Amino acid sequence: MQNLLEIKDLNVEYYKGGQAIPAVRGVDLAVKPGEIIGLVGESGCGKSSIALSIMRLIPPKQGKIISGQILFAGRDIVKFSEDECRDYRGNKIGMVFQEAFSSLNPVFKVGDQIKEAIKLHNPDLGQEECRQRSIDALRLVNIPQPKERYGSYPHQLSGGMQQRAMLAMALACHPQLLIADEPTTALDVTIQSQILDLLVKFKSELTMSILMITHNLAIVSQIADTVAIMYAGQIVELASREKIFNNPLHPYTIGLLNSVPDIATRKERLVQITGQIPDPGNLPDGCPFDPRCPEALTACKDAGPLMVEIEEQHFVRCFKQINVTQG
Amino acid sequence: MIMADLLEVKNLTKYYPVEKGVFKQSVGTVKAIDGVDFSIAVKETLGLVGESGCGKTTCGRLIANLLPPTGGQVLFDDEDIYSLRGKHLTAFRKKVQVLFQDPFSSLDPRQSIYDIITEPIRIHRLHNKKDTRTKVEELLGLVGLPNDIVNGYPHQLSGGQRQRIGLARILSLNPRLIIADEPVSSLDISIQAQIINLFKDLQQKYDLSYLFISHDLGVVKHIAHRIAVMYRGKIMELADSEELFARPFHPYTKMLIQSIPSIRTRKNAVLAGLEKDELPVPVKGCAFYARCAKAEDRCREMVPILEPKGEKHFVCCWNPE
Ligand SMILES: Nc1ncnc2c1ncn2[C@@H]1O[C@H](COP(=O)(O)OP(=O)(O)OP(=O)(O)O)[C@@H](O)[C@H]1O
Ligand SMILES: Nc1ncnc2c1ncn2[C@@H]1O[C@H](COP(=O)(O)OP(=O)(O)OP(=O)(O)O)[C@@H](O)[C@H]1O
Numbered sequence: 001m002q003n004l005l006e007i008k009d010l011n012v013e014y015y016k017g018g019q020a021i022p023a024v025r026g027v028d029l030a031v032k033p034g035e036i037i038g039l040v041g042e043s044g045c046g047k048s049s050i051a052l053s054i055m056r057l058i059p060p061k062q063g064k065i066i067s068g069q070i071l072f073a074g075r076d077i078v079k080f081s082e083d084e085c086r087d088y089r090g091n092k093i094g095m096v097f098q099e100a101f102s103s104l105n106p107v108f109k110v111g112d113q114i115k116e117a118i119k120l121h122n123p124d125l126g127q128e129e130c131r132q133r134s135i136d137a138l139r140l141v142n143i144p145q146p147k148e149r150y151g152s153y154p155h156q157l158s159g160g161m162q163q164r165a166m167l168a169m170a171l172a173c174h175p176q177l178l179i180a181d182e183p184t185t186a187l188d189v190t191i192q193s194q195i196l197d198l199l200v201k202f203k204s205e206l207t208m209s210i211l212m213i214t215h216n217l218a219i220v221s222q223i224a225d226t227v228a229i230m231y232a233g234q235i236v237e238l239a240s241r242e243k244i245f246n247n248p249l250h251p252y253t254i255g256l257l258n259s260v261p262d263i264a265t266r267k268e269r270l271v272q273i274t275g276q277i278p279d280p281g282n283l284p285d286g287c288p289f290d291p292r293c294p295e296a297l298t299a300c301k302d303a304g305p306l307m308v309e310i311e312e313q314h315f316v317r318c319f320k321q322i323n324v325t326q327g
Numbered sequence: 328m329i330m331a332d333l334l335e336v337k338n339l340t341k342y343y344p345v346e347k348g349v350f351k352q353s354v355g356t357v358k359a360i361d362g363v364d365f366s367i368a369v370k371e372t373l374g375l376v377g378e379s380g381c382g383k384t385t386c387g388r389l390i391a392n393l394l395p396p397t398g399g400q401v402l403f404d405d406e407d408i409y410s411l412r413g414k415h416l417t418a419f420r421k422k423v424q425v426l427f428q429d430p431f432s433s434l435d436p437r438q439s440i441y442d443i444i445t446e447p448i449r450i451h452r453l454h455n456k457k458d459t460r461t462k463v464e465e466l467l468g469l470v471g472l473p474n475d476i477v478n479g480y481p482h483q484l485s486g487g488q489r490q491r492i493g494l495a496r497i498l499s500l501n502p503r504l505i506i507a508d509e510p511v512s513s514l515d516i517s518i519q520a521q522i523i524n525l526f527k528d529l530q531q532k533y534d535l536s537y538l539f540i541s542h543d544l545g546v547v548k549h550i551a552h553r554i555a556v557m558y559r560g561k562i563m564e565l566a567d568s569e570e571l572f573a574r575p576f577h578p579y580t581k582m583l584i585q586s587i588p589s590i591r592t593r594k595n596a597v598l599a600g601l602e603k604d605e606l607p608v609p610v611k612g613c614a615f616y617a618r619c620a621k622a623e624d625r626c627r628e629m630v631p632i633l634e635p636k637g638e639k640h641f642v643c644c645w646n647p648e
């Protein structure tokens with residue numbers, strides 16, 4: 001199947017005190033129509049930067065796409081003019097931002113904001129029809145009493161309601177690709193499950209593709225077709241959901257899976273991956289995970305490993321795994 | 328070991344008017360908090376859980392005295408916090424700190440990280456310039472951030488880093504009670520574990536108490552000594568953590584426990600009884616009535632009250648089992 005989105009060798013940098021900070025380093029990622037990709041990784045590894053690159057929303061004074069291509073239905077978004085970007089945003093690619101509250105406008109009613117988004121993307125619809133669709137959108141994301149809530153201002157909604165209102169706005173425009181950056185962090189499991197079911201419904205009924213950015217492996221295990229594990233600006237493991245959960249190969253992925261709090265046991269201390277992610281302005285020469293890696297080899301200090309297809313459709317960036325397969 | 332009560336909440340309520348039209352006619356009320364009682368001891372962590380919109384943030388803000396209540400009382404060190412004035416109020420504002428739900432909008436984008444962390448120190452005039460530097464380094468060490476981060480601005484940080492800055496900032500005041508509103512829900516799991524462990528270490532070190540607000544029972548289980556389960560502004564069940572998981576009485580608590588997803592079993596959350604807009608807000612009777620599988624006639628007619636059911640275990644249900 002033709003890819004809807006294809007990211008090729010994407011590099012993103014930010015500027016900090018005159019220094020260039022590499023936040024995304026040579027990322028390749030493809031999304032098929034109707035596919036849900038889970039992009040997982042520790043805070044600061046560059047997930048949102050990928051999302052913002054696809055939307056062409058990296059703040060110009062703060063950073064930029066250094067190189068690479070982002071092909072959407074065959075056209076390179078990186079080369080788009082500002083007008084073309086505007087046409088894509090919302091219409092073809094919808095996004096739920098990580099910071100739900102700051103992306104809602106505090107001075108307008110939530111329902112009106114959704115209505116405006118619908119109107120913008122469907123100029124032929126009448127005001128009343130747009131209003132009705134806005135209420136439907138709020139109902140769809142399970143906001144109780146949507147008619148009454150239409151008139152609420154963002155600060156009058158709880159954290160989880162704001163997050164759902166953002167999602168309602170993105171979905172109301174029926175995008176081909178939805179980028180959802182931590183869309184359910186403020187939601188409890190029952191509402192979260194309803195939202196995930198809703199996303200799956202959009203995926204199967206409208207073949208909407210989803211790039212689901214999250215730190216929550218439980219979410220990924222529920223809905224993702226493919227999982228990409230990210231570390232220090234790179235994708236370090238990429239495979240189907242089944243392979244990632246049943247046969248994780250990268251020591252970092254294994255560490256992540258082990259640190260999930262398990263309800264069956266109450267541990268005095270939670271298992272954590274020791275150490276911290278490297279400062280992106282000061283990356284080690286070798287594998288960026290080396291300082292924290294329980295399985296590090298001497299080779300890992302000298303150079304970063306390349307992405308290798310260890311088994312069919314299972315890609316890993318790790319010297320140890322490369323050694324294992326090469327005998 | 329749990330010591331004396333630090334905080335006592337008595338019959339606390341907060342109603343918001345629902346307004347309509349240009350003249351802001353009041354057309355009803357949202358009962359965000361509806362008669363809540365609980366206490367928090369010195370060095371204790373009380374977990375407050377419940378679904379989105381049930382009133383957790385409102386409850387936290389009321390206790391921090393950031394919002395006037397509609398009714399009820401909150402005692403901190405046996406003093407009514409809503410009657411505190413002048414220097415007593417200032418002292419209270421140091422002792423009780425809030426870590427806000429949204430790490431993005433809670434940090435001022437125009438301030439440098441250094442200014443953000445040191446703002447409380449400046450407001451309360453705690454240290455001179457040189458000591459402040461040292462203090463900042465100590466605080467950053469506590470929350471696991473490198474020293475040079477202070478020269479940057481919030482937009483340069485990822486979500487997780489911002490939340491740790493928020494924590495460093497409030498720790499500068501040596502608070503006694505921290506109201507942590509979903510402090511880890513926007514963090515990735517490895518950092519969640521680090522922060523929860525950090526919360527525990529800080530508690531041991533400084534005899535801190537926490538009101539730990541979360542929608543995630545799985546997380547709360549790892550940190551709270553006791554857990555209060557809230558539904559539509561009311562506490563439905565309150566018990567020791569272990570006890571609550573071992574012997575949940577309230578149908579809502581049971582539902583919450585069952586719906587915790589696990590990557591081991593990869594089960595889906597239980598979708599029993601959804602919060603839908605068709606569900607009317609009951610004028611009388613139990614708030615959970617419409618979603619309850621065990622509901623009887625009296626549940627529709629009479630409001631249940633939070634009553635003891637076993638040792639230090641309280642349930643608000645006509646039909647607990
Ligand atoms: N506007 C900016 N200016 C400077 N540095 C930035 C900026 N935005 C992000 N960064 C840096 O780039 C790196 C990647 O950030 P990004 O927000 O993409 O991470 P993330 O994976 O989304 O993290 P989180 O899970 O915490 O949201 C981080 O080190 C961050 O500090
Ligand atoms: N300023 C306000 N004006 C009107 N209604 C409000 C206001 N603040 C909160 N509410 C309402 O009070 C109820 C409780 O909100 P609250 O923010 O306390 O919920 P919460 O439990 O923290 O939810 P979440 O988990 O989604 O953050 C919600 O119905 C909300 O819309």
Ligand SMILES: [Mg+2]
Pocket residue numbers: 047048049098181485486
């Ligand atoms: Mg992010």
Ligand SMILES: [Mg+2]
Pocket residue numbers: 158159160383384385428508
């Ligand atoms: Mg809240």
